[in-house]
Amino acid sequence: AQSVTQLDSHVSVSEGTPVLLRCNYSSSYSPSLFWYVQHPNKGLQLLLKYTSAATLVKGINGFEAEFKKSETSFHLTKPSAHMSDAAEYFCVVSEGFSGGYNKLIFGAGTRLAVHP
Template sequence: AQSVTQLDSHVSVSEGTPVLLRCNYSSSYSPSLFWYVQHPNKGLQLLLKYTSAATLVKGINGFEAEFKKSETSFHLTKPSAHMSDAAEYFCVVSEGDYGGATNKLIFGTGTLLAVQP
């Protein structure tokens, strides 16, 4: 069975400081991993994805994540937070079509990022 654990439900940073949102995954197969962002009253937007190519993945808006198999982690980082980064972030795992799986997404519980001026 596959699952993701987001270690922090809330993270607060000051504008201009680094962002770290933590995620650990569990998967029987080589997973695909994603980070999605949801701004208030907006839809889900894909930030970045890992699908077994480079382990350091760059996404939109300056975010990046590193896949570490030995630690089963896929933490999201950004060097300098901006006020517009305030949103809820979801770490997501999928096993694609391995073993006949349907590529459904399994979402973490989300991390609410607050950015203080």
């Protein structure tokens, strides 16, 4: 069965410094992987998705993630953090049919704090 592990429950960075949120996945076949973000009192918003095309995926708000099969990782990065990036981030794998979203398996989440 598919699963994801987010290696940090909390990450704290200064504004303008790089962001790295780590995620490892477990999947018996080629997975579809996603990062979702949840700002306080808001719904879950899709940041980016990997569905077996390019291994480096660019998302919204300057975020990107690289799929590394050899390391079973899908880490989320951003070159320069902004105060508005403070939120909870979820790494997600799809357990649905190939390439599909149908049933999503969420990681535990990483809370990103950004300090001035």
